[in-house]
Structure formats: structure tokens, C-alpha cells
Amino acid sequence: MMNKTELSMNDFIGIVNKKLDEFFIIQYPEDLFKSMKYTVMLPGKRLRPVMCLESCRIFGGNYLDAIPTACAIEMLHSQTLIHDDLPCMDNDDFRRGQPSNHKKFGEATAVLAGDALLTFAPQIILKYSDNLSDETKLRVLNEYFQYAGAYGVIAGQVVDIESEGGKITGSLDDTLKYIHLHKTSDLFKLAIRTGTIIAGADDEKLEIMTEFAEKLGLAFQIADDVLDEISTFEALGKTPGKDKDAGKLTYVSLYGLDNAKCKLACLFDECYDIFKKYDIDSQVFIDIIEGIKQRVKI
Amino acid sequence: MMNKTELSMNDFIGIVNKKLDEFFIIQYPEDLFKSMKYTVMLPGKRLRPVMCLESCRIFGGNYLDAIPTACAIEMLHSQTLIHDDLPCMDNDDFRRGQPSNHKKFGEATAVLAGDALLTFAPQIILKYSDNLSDETKLRVLNEYFQYAGAYGVIAGQVVDIESEGGKITGSLDDTLKYIHLHKTSDLFKLAIRTGTIIAGADDEKLEIMTEFAEKLGLAFQIADDVLDEISTFEALGKTPGKDKDAGKLTYVSLYGLDNAKCKLACLFDECYDIFKKYDIDSQVFIDIIEGIKQRVKI
Numbered sequence: 001m002m003n004k005t006e007l008s009m010n011d012f013i014g015i016v017n018k019k020l021d022e023f024f025i026i027q028y029p030e031d032l033f034k035s036m037k038y039t040v041m042l043p044g045k046r047l048r049p050v051m052c053l054e055s056c057r058i059f060g061g062n063y064l065d066a067i068p069t070a071c072a073i074e075m076l077h078s079q080t081l082i083h084d085d086l087p088c089m090d091n092d093d094f095r096r097g098q099p100s101n102h103k104k105f106g107e108a109t110a111v112l113a114g115d116a117l118l119t120f121a122p123q124i125i126l127k128y129s130d131n132l133s134d135e136t137k138l139r140v141l142n143e144y145f146q147y148a149g150a151y152g153v154i155a156g157q158v159v160d161i162e163s164e165g166g167k168i169t170g171s172l173d174d175t176l177k178y179i180h181l182h183k184t185s186d187l188f189k190l191a192i193r194t195g196t197i198i199a200g201a202d203d204e205k206l207e208i209m210t211e212f213a214e215k216l217g218l219a220f221q222i223a224d225d226v227l228d229e230i231s232t233f234e235a236l237g238k239t240p241g242k243d244k245d246a247g248k249l250t251y252v253s254l255y256g257l258d259n260a261k262c263k264l265a266c267l268f269d270e271c272y273d274i275f276k277k278y279d280i281d282s283q284v285f286i287d288i289i290e291g292i293k294q295r296v297k298i
Numbered sequence: 299m300m301n302k303t304e305l306s307m308n309d310f311i312g313i314v315n316k317k318l319d320e321f322f323i324i325q326y327p328e329d330l331f332k333s334m335k336y337t338v339m340l341p342g343k344r345l346r347p348v349m350c351l352e353s354c355r356i357f358g359g360n361y362l363d364a365i366p367t368a369c370a371i372e373m374l375h376s377q378t379l380i381h382d383d384l385p386c387m388d389n390d391d392f393r394r395g396q397p398s399n400h401k402k403f404g405e406a407t408a409v410l411a412g413d414a415l416l417t418f419a420p421q422i423i424l425k426y427s428d429n430l431s432d433e434t435k436l437r438v439l440n441e442y443f444q445y446a447g448a449y450g451v452i453a454g455q456v457v458d459i460e461s462e463g464g465k466i467t468g469s470l471d472d473t474l475k476y477i478h479l480h481k482t483s484d485l486f487k488l489a490i491r492t493g494t495i496i497a498g499a500d501d502e503k504l505e506i507m508t509e510f511a512e513k514l515g516l517a518f519q520i521a522d523d524v525l526d527e528i529s530t531f532e533a534l535g536k537t538p539g540k541d542k543d544a545g546k547l548t549y550v551s552l553y554g555l556d557n558a559k560c561k562l563a564c565l566f567d568e569c570y571d572i573f574k575k576y577d578i579d580s581q582v583f584i585d586i587i588e589g590i591k592q593r594v595k596i
Contacts, residue, residue, distance in 0.1 A: 032448055032456040083413060088405035107386035108459050111409065112452050115381060118416040119447035126440055134432040141439065142424055149417035150330055154410050158330040161406050 007057070009287045012050040017041075019071050023124055035105040035113035036120065040078040042096040047220075047288060048187055049074045052195040054284040055209060061199025068128035069140055069194045072121035076148050077187055079117035080157070082110055089161065090242065097237035118148070132198065140194050147190035156182025163249035176249050184224075185217025205278075212274045216285075219267035219292065225250035226260050226296045235295075261298050268293065305361070307585045310348040315339075317369050321422055333403040333411035334418065338376040340394040345518075345586060346485055347372045350493040352582040353507060359497025366426035367438055367492045370419035374446050375485055377415040378455070380408055387459065388540065395535035416446070430496065438492050445488035454480025461547035474547050482522075483515025490514075503576075510572045514587070517565035521594045523548035524558050528594075559596050566591065 007015075024037040049070035056066040085092040085100035086107065093103050102110035122144050129137055146152060160179045162168060168175050192213040196206050227236060228243045229252050243250050251260045268289050275282065305313075322335040347368035354364040383390040383398035384405065391401050400408035420442050427435055444450060458477045460466060466473050490511040494504050525534060526541045527550050541548050549558045566587050573580065 029453055029456045029460065031460070032453060036448065079413075083409055086409065088409060109456065111381055111384065111386060112456050112459075115377075115412070115416060116448035116452045118413060119443045122420075123440070123443035123447065126436065126443065134436055138424065138432055138435060142421070145417045145421035145424065149421065150334065150414035154414045155327055155330060158327045158407065158410050161410075162327065162329070 006283060007053075007063070009050060009284050012053050012063075012284065013046045015053070015067065016046045016049045016070060016074065019067055020074060023071055023128075031105060031109055032113060032116060035101060035109050036075075036117055038104060039082050039095065039101045039113075040075055040117075042098055044074075044096060045291075046074060048077050048191040050284060051188065051213075051288070052191040054282060055192045055195030056199045057195075058280055058282055059196055059199035059201040059205060061195070061201075062131070065129070065131045066195050066198045068125050069198060070191070072124045072144065073187065073191050073194070075117050075121040075124070076144070076153075076190075079114045079121070080153055080187075082114040082117070084157065086110060089157075090246075092238055092242065094233075094238045097234075136198065139197055143190055143194050143197070147186040152182055152186040152190070156180075156184070156186065160248070164246050166247075168249070172249065172254055176251065176254055179249065180218050180221040180251075181214065184221035185214045188217035188220070189213040208274060208278050208280075212271060215267050215270050215274070216289070219264055219271070219289075222251045222260050222264045222267070223292050223296045225252045226257065226264070228252075229257060230296075261296065264296065265298050304581060305351075305355070307348060307582050310351050310361075310582065311344045313351070313365065314344045314347045314368060314372065317365055318372060321369055321426075329403060329407055330411060330414060333399060333407050334373075334415055336402060337380050337393065337399045337411075338373055338415075340396055342372075342394060343589075344372060346375050346489040348582060349486065349511075349586070350489040352580060353490045353493030354497045355493075356578060356580055357494055357497035357499040357503060359493070359499075360429070363427070363429045364493050364496045366423050367496065368489070370422045370442065371485065371489050371492070373415050373419040373422070374442070374451075374488075377412045377419070378451055378485075380412040380415070382455065384408060387455075388544075390536055390540065392531075392536045395532075434496065437495055441488055441492050441495070445484040450480055450484040450488075454478075454482070454484065458546070462544050464545075466547070470547065470552055474549065474552055477547065478516050478519040478549075479512065482519035483512045486515035486518065487511040506572060506576050506578075510569060513565050513569050513572070514583075517562055517569070517587075518590060520549045520558050520562050520565070521590050523550045524555065524562070524594045526550075527555060533593075559594065562594065563596050 020040055024033060024040070026033045026037070052070035052073055053063040053066050057063045081095055082101040084090050085095055086102055092100055094100055101113060105113065122141055125140055126137060156179050159175060160183055163175060163179065189210055192209050193206060196209045225243065228240055228250070231240050233240060244253065251263065271289060318338055322331060322338070324331045324335065350368035350371055351361040351364050355361045379393055380399040382388050383393055384400055390398055392398055399411060403411065420439055423438055424435065454477050457473060458481055461473060461477065487508055490507050491504060494507045523541065526538055526548070529538050531538060542551065549561065569587060
């Protein structure tokens with residue numbers, strides 16, 4: 001059966017790109033839909049949707065059932081990028097090597113396109129998930145609300161911004177961990193958990209994958225901190241060194257570059273250990289991890 | 299039975315205010331939750347949640363079942379106010395007589411608080427609507443996504459902003475109608491439709507109430523345009539004359555003050571006609587309509 005066949009990272013990326021393109025039908029007011037689609041369709045690695053589809057496949061689900069959810073998570077991710085790039089936030093003029101959304105469409109449209117994506121994404125889940133039961137749809141939406149909002153990625157972003165302004169009340173270590181857990185791991189958890197839920201896996205498997213997602217997310221964010229320090233505009237597609245200039249709290253600023261690389265290697269080992277312990281076999285997740293390792297040269 | 303008793307406008311407002319206060323539990327990061335709660339709890343007429351509860355009551359539903367949805371719609375409405383007031387949008391420093399959200403919490407937090415409300419609101423529906431079937435929950439969420447997003451209130455806001463910049467492609471009449479229908483009527487439709495759906499009313503009744511909501515929303519927006527022209531800061535709680543200064547497309551700017559008042563009276567008559575024709579008895583909606591009439595002195 002098609003769903004049980006192991007698909008490669010590139011297969012999944014191709015499927016996600018095709019469906020994302022299809023889900024956005026440009027209509028009046030065109031600037032709004034074009035702006036929403038623009039950032040979503042910038043060339044990206046599609047890590048989160050691929051993780052969602054692969055998690056579904058790992059546990060014997062039909063990855064086709066997870067496509068609307070996977071695409072919705074990429075839309076949500078794009079929403080966070082659009083608003084993060086705004087002048088009042090990280091003020092970045094470039095994203096994935098192209099003008100950021102507000103540079104292309106203006107600030108007002110960028111704010112509204114981000115807003116629109118936040119409800120467009122779960123609407124896609126509802127509209128196209130015919131094969132999911134009502135109960136599963138509600139579970140998936142619940143995950144979306146939990147990790148997208150005030151308890152998830154936005155909480156991480158708020159503390160991240162506060163850290164720039166020096167408005168930190170707790171310890172630096174705890175604050176950094178909080179930022180990374182919410183700003184990055186929460187979207188990884190959302191992708192991996194929903195894929196696992198759609199496959200119909202039990203709670204024990206869901207817990208295992210949640211732990212895996214948390215570690216992978218932390219690793220990804222530390223890699224991002226490292227790249228901001230060592231990389232170029234060409235490799236990043238956005239301005240490097242911005243975290244440092246902004247006095248941002250990052251793994252590198254707090255513990256130094258060597259410790260960051262060391263922690264990163266450690267987290268990847270722990271990710272592999274989880275898969276080994278529970279006999280989970282996934283070339284796609286191996287490719288994701290090895291891809292990050294290669295970028296940061298560890 | 300409690301649900302069948304007719305409650306007054308003020309009864310409903312009291313219930314909504316109490317529940318809204320309860321739904322926001324301030325937790326870390328406190329600035330985020332405080333900012334979300336701040337605009338929601340500013341003293342307001344609670345028109346949309348009251349309409350939702352009353353629509354549920356009209357068709358024999360238990361209004362208690364509609365409370366989470368009613369409160370979610372008020373949160374969504376507050377979200378639109380927070381983002382509308384931003385410097386890149388209407389740039390208003392005041393809202394309901396108090397500093398607007400970004401003046402109080404800063405622009406970055408205001409953007410993120412608005413974002414958070416967009417998923418916090420439907421999460422409240424999911425979390426507290428124990429008495430609704432899964433099917434009804436999904437129907438209500440579907441309405442929320444439809445009217446909150448790119449097909450609803452945000453589409454209206456985008457065209458509204460384009461109209462300020464003179465970027466209008468169609469006729470002025472059609473564009474103004476589009477703005478009013480989406481920017482204002484869509485949230486009225488969301489409130490009234492979800493209340494009607496929760497009551498279990500049939501599709502015919504849903505259509506009637508949708509038509510009613512559309513007319514009431516148009517009237518409300520025209521009244522808003524009139525008030526911007528004739529009212530004071532004290533009465534409005536925000537800066538009057540802003541639409542005119544911004545060269546905004548409004549009913550008054552396009553057709554003049556007298557025609558606006560005339561159209562308003564006409565729309566209210568049509569609202570009453572619908573209720574009369576279908577034998578719908580609602581003191582709450584009468585109070586809402588008469589309240590608006592009094593403010594604009596027609």
C-alpha cells in the first residue's frame with residue numbers, strides 16, 4: 001500500500017509544496033491572499049510538515065490523511081515568521097533570501113496576512129480531513145490551539161523579546177530553556193504529535209514522540225543560534241549576527257560556541273537513543289538530524 | 299427553566315463580563331496574558347456575545363451552552379481592535395477611553411497578544427462546551443474560522459486600508475459595501491449564527507438570522523461612520539474625526555450625513571420587518587437597535 005511505503009524526505013517535500021500551492025486560491029482582496037501565500041511558498045525545508053507526515057507513517061497511518069494538518073502547521077510556522085520579521089519585533093528585511101513580507105506588501109498587510117493564516121490554517125484541517133473522525137479532528141485542533149497560542153509558540157516569542165530588553169525575572173538558564181522549549185520545540189511537538197495522533201497511536205507512543213520532539217526542537221534552536229554566529233547571509237537567507245547585535249539571549253551568548261556545539265551533539269545522541277530504545281525506524285528523521293549536523297559542522 | 303426565561307441586555311452583559319474575567323488566568327509570561335485580558339476587559343457594550351446568547355435563547359436553546367462561544371467572539375472582536383489600533387494600521391492611542399493596547403504594553407506585545415487571542419478564543423470554545431456534541435463543536439469552529447479570517451473580517455480590514463491609500467479597483471459603492479459587510483457584519487453574523495446553531499435551529503431559521511445579522515451589521519457600521527463625524531472623544535472613547543482625516547471611505551464621506559442617517563433608519567426598519575414576518579420576539583435586539591438610534595439621534 002502506498003501509505004506504508006517509506007517515502008524520502010524529498011518525496012514529502014514535493015508533496016507538501018504541491019498541496020500548499022493548491023490550498024491558496026488567490027481571490028479578492030488579492031493582496032491579502034498573495035501576501036499569505038508569499039511567505040508560505042518561499043523555498044524552505046518544510047521540516048515541520050515532513051515531521052508530521054513521517055510521524056504518521058512511522059505508526060502505520062496513511063500519510064495522506066495527515067496532509068491538511070501538515071500543511072496547516074507550515075502555514076502557522078510562516079505566520080510566526082511574518083510577524084517575527086516586523087519592524088516592532090526582529091525587524092528583518094529578508095527571509096529565506098527574499099524580501100520579508102512587510103517589505104514586499106507593507107506592514108499593515110503583513111500583520112493582517114499573519115492574522116489570517118492563524119485561522120486559515122485550522123480551517124484547512126477542517127475542510128480537507130474527510131478521512132478523520134470528528135473526534136480526531138477535534139483532538140488535532142486542540143493540539144493546534146495549545147501549541148500555536150498563548151501557552152505555546154507565542155509565550156516563547158514574548159519571553160524572547162523581553163530577554164532582549166533585559167526584562168528577565170527568573171534565572172538566565174531557565175529563561176533560555178523556556179524560550180527554546182516554546183519558541184521552537186512547541187511547533188515540532190505540534191507536528192510530531194498530530195502525525196502520531198492521526199496514525200491512531202496510543203498514549204505511550206505519543207509520550208515517546210513528544211519527548212523526541214522536545215529534544216529535536218531544542219537541538220534545532222541551538223543550531224540556529226550557532227548559525228547566527230558563524231554563518232553568512234547567503235547560507236542563512238537572512239541577516240546573520242542579528243541575535244548578537246540585539247543582545248539576544250541565545251545558547252551561544254550564554255554558554256559560548258563550544259558548549260553550544262557540545263550540547264547539540266548530546267541532544268542528537270539522545271534523539272537517536274529514543275528511536276533505538278523503542279525500535280523506531282525512520283530514514284527521514286535521520287536525514288533531518290544529519291542535515292542539521294552538516295550545517296553546523298559537528 | 300432558567301434558559302427559557304427572558305434575560306435582559308444587562309443580565310447578559312453581567313454574565314459575559316464575569317465569564318470573560320474567569321477565562322483569563324494570568325500566568326507566565328504575565329505581560330502576554332495581561333495584555334490579552336486588558337483590551338477584552340475594557341468596558342464595552344458586549345454587543346456580539348449578547349447577540350450570540352440571545353439568538354440561542356430565541357430558538358429555545360439554553361444560553362448557558364453558548365457562553366464559551368459568546369465569550370470567544372468578544373475575544374476575537376478585541377483582537378481586531380488591538381491590531382486595528384497599531385501604528386501601521388489606524389494608529390489610535392485610545393480605545394474605549396483608555397490607552398490602546400500598544401500604548402500600554404508596547405507594539406511587539408500588542409501584536410503577539412492579538413495573535414494569541416486568535417487561537418485562545420476557539421480553544422475556549424473547545425475546552426468549555428461540554429454540552430455540545432462533537433458535530434456542533436466542529437460547526438461552531440467552522441463558523442469561527444470562516445468569519446474571523448481571510449474570507450471574513452480580515453478581508454474587510456484589508457480593503458478598508460487599501461481604500462485609505464486610494465488603491466481601489468472596483469466602484470466606490472461596491473467597495474464600501476464590501477468593507478462594511480466583512481469588517482462589521484461578519485462578526486455580527488458569526489455571533490448570531492453560532493447562537494442559532496447551538497440552539498439547534500434549522501437551516502431556514504439560520505438563513506433568516508443571517509440576513510438579519512447582515513442588515514444589523516451594516517446599520518451598526520453606518521452608525522459608527524456617523525458618530526465619527528458628529529461625536530466627541532468623551533462619547534466615543536476614541537479620537538473622533540479620524541476617518542475624515544485619513545480620507546477613509548465611509549458611508550458619510552461617500553453619500554453625506556443626511557443620506558447616511560436615512561439609510562440607517564431604513565436598515566433598522568428592515569431588521570424589525572424580519573422579526574415581525576417570522577414572529578421573532580426579542581426585547582434584547584430591540585434594546586440594541588434603539589440604543590444605536592439614540593446615539594446617532596435618529
